[in-house]
Amino acid sequence: MRCGDLKESYLEDEKIFQTAFVKFWLVLLFVVLISLPVFASPYVMYVANIIGFAVIGAVGLNLLTGNTGQISLGHAAFIGVGGYATAILITRVGVPFWIALFLGGAIAAAVGLVVAIPSVRVKGLYLCIATLAAQFILEWVFVHWETMTRGIRGINVPPPRLGSLVFDTERSFYYITLVMVVLAVGFARNLLRTKWGRAFVAIRDRDLAAEIMGINLFRHKLAAFALSSFYAGIAGGLWVSFMKVVTPEHFPFSRSIEYLAMIIVGGLGSVLGSIFGAIFMTLVPELLNVLSGFARHFVPGLEQLFIPMKEVIFGALIVFFLVFEPHGLAEIWHRIKNSFTLWPFSY
Amino acid sequence: MDIIPQIVISGLAAGGVYGLIALGFVLIYKATSVLNLATGEFMTLGAFVCLTVMTQSSAPFYVAFLTTMAFAALLGIIIERTILRPLIGEPIISVIMVTIGLGSILRGLTHIIWSPEYRSFPPIFPPQPLNLGFAVVPSGLSWGFLFAMVFTAIFATIFRYTRTGLAMRATASNQQTALSMGISVKSVFALSWSFAAITAAVGGVIIGNISGISLHLGNIGLKVLSVIILGGLDSIVGAILGGFVIGLLENFAGVYLDPLLGGGTKEVVPFVILVIIIMIRPYGIFGKETIERV
Numbered sequence: 001m002r003c004g005d006l007k008e009s010y011l012e013d014e015k016i017f018q019t020a021f022v023k024f025w026l027v028l029l030f031v032v033l034i035s036l037p038v039f040a041s042p043y044v045m046y047v048a049n050i051i052g053f054a055v056i057g058a059v060g061l062n063l064l065t066g067n068t069g070q071i072s073l074g075h076a077a078f079i080g081v082g083g084y085a086t087a088i089l090i091t092r093v094g095v096p097f098w099i100a101l102f103l104g105g106a107i108a109a110a111v112g113l114v115v116a117i118p119s120v121r122v123k124g125l126y127l128c129i130a131t132l133a134a135q136f137i138l139e140w141v142f143v144h145w146e147t148m149t150r151g152i153r154g155i156n157v158p159p160p161r162l163g164s165l166v167f168d169t170e171r172s173f174y175y176i177t178l179v180m181v182v183l184a185v186g187f188a189r190n191l192l193r194t195k196w197g198r199a200f201v202a203i204r205d206r207d208l209a210a211e212i213m214g215i216n217l218f219r220h221k222l223a224a225f226a227l228s229s230f231y232a233g234i235a236g237g238l239w240v241s242f243m244k245v246v247t248p249e250h251f252p253f254s255r256s257i258e259y260l261a262m263i264i265v266g267g268l269g270s271v272l273g274s275i276f277g278a279i280f281m282t283l284v285p286e287l288l289n290v291l292s293g294f295a296r297h298f299v300p301g302l303e304q305l306f307i308p309m310k311e312v313i314f315g316a317l318i319v320f321f322l323v324f325e326p327h328g329l330a331e332i333w334h335r336i337k338n339s340f341t342l343w344p345f346s347y
Numbered sequence: 348m349d350i351i352p353q354i355v356i357s358g359l360a361a362g363g364v365y366g367l368i369a370l371g372f373v374l375i376y377k378a379t380s381v382l383n384l385a386t387g388e389f390m391t392l393g394a395f396v397c398l399t400v401m402t403q404s405s406a407p408f409y410v411a412f413l414t415t416m417a418f419a420a421l422l423g424i425i426i427e428r429t430i431l432r433p434l435i436g437e438p439i440i441s442v443i444m445v446t447i448g449l450g451s452i453l454r455g456l457t458h459i460i461w462s463p464e465y466r467s468f469p470p471i472f473p474p475q476p477l478n479l480g481f482a483v484v485p486s487g488l489s490w491g492f493l494f495a496m497v498f499t500a501i502f503a504t505i506f507r508y509t510r511t512g513l514a515m516r517a518t519a520s521n522q523q524t525a526l527s528m529g530i531s532v533k534s535v536f537a538l539s540w541s542f543a544a545i546t547a548a549v550g551g552v553i554i555g556n557i558s559g560i561s562l563h564l565g566n567i568g569l570k571v572l573s574v575i576i577l578g579g580l581d582s583i584v585g586a587i588l589g590g591f592v593i594g595l596l597e598n599f600a601g602v603y604l605d606p607l608l609g610g611g612t613k614e615v616v617p618f619v620i621l622v623i624i625i626m627i628r629p630y631g632i633f634g635k636e637t638i639e640r641v
Contacts, residue, residue, distance in 0.1 A: 071440050073447075118626035125382055128443060129572055130625050133618035136569070140615040144608060253569075257447055264444060304462075311455030318448025322441050323433050 014193050033178060037171040045170035047286055049242055052177035053235045054278035056184045058262040059271060060231020063188055065260070066269035067197070068224035069204030074115070074131035075232055075259045077138035080251030082108035082233025083240040087155045088148060090241075097160035101237040108233025109226040111138075116225040120218060123207065127225070135253050142248035154247030157240050173242050180238060184231060189271045191227075200224055201269070254311070261318045267328030276329040281317075285310050353483075354598045360488040360557075362594025363495035368550040368567070369574040369586035370502055371543035377519040377581050378539035381431070381442045385450035386547050387568020392453055393419050393548025394555035394564055395461050401469060415552060416545050423544030427537045450565075458562055467559040491553040498549050502542060503583055515539060519581070570614070573621035579634020589632070593617050 007013045017023045037045055061075050072078075086104035089095040095103065112134075119130035142149050149155065159168035160176065167173045191197045199220050202210035211217050240246040258281060266277020292306050321328055368386060375383045383389075396418050400411040430449060434442050477484040506512040517525040518535040526532050547568070554564060574593045578585025601613035624631065 065440070069438070069440060071443060115622070118622070119629075122625075122629045125439070125443065126625050126629055128382075128440075129576060130622055132569065132572065133621045136618045137615055137622070140611055144611060254451075257451060260444060260447065264448075305459055308455040308458035311451045311458070313455075315448040315451030315453075315455065318451065319430055319445055322437075322445050322448070323430065326437070326441065 016189055016193075037174055042170050045174055047282065049170060049174055049177050051279050051282045052174075052181045053239050053242070054259075054262065054282050055181050055275050056238070057232055057235035057259055058266065058274040058278040059184050059188045060228040060235070061259050062263040062266075062269065062271070062274040063191070063200070063231070064224050064228035066263055066267075066273070067192065067204060068200040068221060070120075070221060070224065071125075071128040071260075072131045072225070072228065073128055073253075073256050073260075074133075074135035074138070075228070076251040076253065076255035077135040078108045078112055078229045078232035079236035079239065079255070080138060080142055080248070081111050081229075082236030083246050083250070084142065084149055084155075084236075085233065086237035087157045087240045087246045090157055091155055097241060098162075101234060101241075104237040105230040105233035108236065109230040112229030112232075113222065113226055116222060120221045120225065127221075135256055139248060139251065139253075142251065149248070152248060154245050155240075157244050157246060159244060160241055167241075168244075177238060177242075180234065184234065185271060185275065188274075192271065196220070196223065204269070257318075258314060261314045263328075265317050265321050265328055267330030268326070270328070270330040272333070273328050273330035276333065280329060281314070284313060284317075288313070350602065354602055355595065356484050357488060358595035358598035359591055360484070360492040360594070361598065362591035363492040363499070364550050364553050364557075364590070365567075365571050365574050365594055366587040366590025367495040367499050367546050367553075368571045369578065369590050370499055370583060371546035371550075372571065372575045373578075373581065373583055373586045374502070374506070374515075374539050374546070375543045376575070378515055379431070379536055380439065381446065382572075383540075383543060384443060384446045384569070385453060386543070386571065387565030388450045388453035388457065389419065389422070389544050389547035389565075390551030390554065390568055391457050391560075391562060391565040392422070392551070393544075394551035394560045395457060396548070397552045398466065398468060398555065398560055399461070412552065415548050419544040419548035420541040423541035424537050426544075427540035431536070431540070432533070454562070454565065463562045465559055465561045468556045485557075487557040491557050494549065494553050498546065499587055502546060503587075505542075506583065511538065566614075570617045573617035573624075575631070576621050576624050576629075577631055579631030581635055582631065582633035585631055585633035593620065596620060 017026065036048065040048070057075065057079055061072060064070050064072055082104040085107040086097075086100045089100035089103055090097060093100075115130055115134040116127060119126035143151055145151075159166055159173075161167065165172070167176055192201075199210065199215045202213065202215055203217060203220055207217060236251075239250070243250075262277035262281045263274055264277070265280055266275065267273025288306065288310060292309075325331065368390065371386060371389075372383060375381055393415050397411045397415040400406055400414050401408065406414075426449065430445060431442065434445060476486050477489040504512075506515060514525070514530045515535050515538065517528065517530055518532050522532055525535075550567075551564060554567060570593075571590075574589040575586055577592060578587070578589030597613050597616050600616040604612040604616070
């Protein structure tokens with residue numbers, strides 16, 4: 001029986017896959033994920049794609065907010081920048097999707113830097129406020145820069161192709177999403193083991209101490225912000241290619257709050273938490289949707305309450321987790337797992 | 348041109364209301380160093396409560412107004428007691444995110460209780476516009492301005508000259524010292540939240556009177572962030588003057604930039620100003636210059 005892990009060096013402690021046991025379950029998970037399109041319905045595949053985009057966005061935001069301790073209230077706007085940049089590059093410039101996706105991420109990161117440079121210089125809440133301003137300014141730009149974004153009419157985006165393969169269904173696009181999610185999660189998980197990742201955490205825990213230890217705060221905060229905007233841009237690029245259209249109303253302030261809710265519910269500062277949070281917060285509205293569709297037969301007019309109900313539940317989840325379980329679902333998961341591994345001798 | 352005095356007047360009137368709402372931000376920030384991002388929702392809720400009391404029980408305006416204030420004060424205290432107090436000592440980012448969650452809850456509840464369609468207040472103020480000679484001020488604007496000024500003056504006076512205000516200032520300056528002097532820091536926190544809720548609700552009622560009530564009323568709450576950044580996060584004078592500056596700039600932008608940039612500039616100009624202020628003078632015009640470059 002497995003009861004605990006003996007580790008004899010830091011190298012062992014930092015391993016991503018701690019035991020053969022973990023590797024086994026991960027392989028099983030991948031087999032399930034890869035074979036999912038074979039037996040799942042298009043609706044399930046649609047939700048799976050949406051969850052994938054949310055995971056990428058949430059992992060990015062968690063690197064900034066959970067690990068570096070800087071709040072961004074404009075994550076949705078940067079997702080929008082990535083989405084629009086990708087769409088414009090594909091339709092106007094004719095760049096293939098695969099390059100446009102990464103260029104879109106880079107453009108989102110560049111726009112993020114313009115916002116962040118002044119506010120990251122000074123301590124305090126300024127980044128939070130500046131990103132809030134960026135959210136509203138960028139939303140305005142999406143609507144009013146008609147020569148570029150075509151305003152509220154939006155831009156139609158062709159599906160990605162690779163040779164003769166066209167990724168235009170939920171099933172085929174799922175594989176692009178899956179690859180990108182694996183890359184995004186793998187990069188974040190590895191980054192946190194490097195010098196940079198540890199510097200981020202040091203800045204969050206005590207900025208003065210971090211600076212004394214030789215961490216250049218400005219550069220690291222900026223890097224964290226650029227990275228999170230890059231993730232947002234990638235999520236946006238995938239989103240618009242999947243939806244085949246991009247319009248300004250996809251990136252409202254409430255979406256930024258949704259992303260914050262994801263990482264708070266999932267667990268601040270934990271990659272696993274971002275994944276849990278993204279899955280959870282995407283499934284809750286879908287479930288609510290199904291439930292309200294079901295309850296419509298008994299209580300007419302209930303479906304109009306869907307949007308406000310969603311807001312109330314999201315807000316309540318944020319408040320509840322911050323007050324009662326600040327480490328989120330990831331911590332609950334660890335507790336359950338530990339009580340199983342040590343069972344029946346857990347204390 | 349007569350258009351300029353007209354813009355100045357409406358800008359100043361809007362600015363007065365912004366100043367009042369900004370005062371709520373500053374009071375909470377000074378006492379608890381928390382930014383209350385749910386201010387906009389407090390405003391919407393206040394406006395809806397006042398409207399409901401007036402239309403449902405056909406009570407006169409002053410009764411509805413006092414009820415709204417009592418309701419707001421109670422709401423502020425309850426929120427402080429149940430949600431904010433368990434978070435004392437937690438990192439400041441958790442507290443700010445809690446106010447975001449709170450805003451989301453209140454917005455959803457307002458939406459559920461009062462459906463989202465646009466309504467207008469029953470006429471409260473005498474309808475004849477105020478004629479200043481060089482410009483004509485619509486009655487809603489002039490009365491709104493008067494109300495905002497009176498309330499700003501009341502709260503500034505409480506903060507400056509009463510024992511309660513002294514306790515609040517002491518807490519703002521150093522919580523531990525204040526505690527050792529026998530000031531109940533907890534009740535100061537509760538008081539700041541209820542003051543802020545009242546200023547927001549009064550601001551909501553005034554704005555509702557001027558431009559009607561809808562769920563989007565609360566968007567102004569976030570716009571006011573630019574006022575407090577301009578004036579300085581911890582300065583009451585800054586909040587009031589910042590309100591006027593933002594009100595004026597926004598109205599000028601609305602008239603002169605809208606044709607050039609295709610509309611909606613009034614909503615976005617405050618945020619542009621905010622970013623510029625953070626670039627050149629993050630502590631604002633009157634804020635304390637304790638900028639740590641870390």
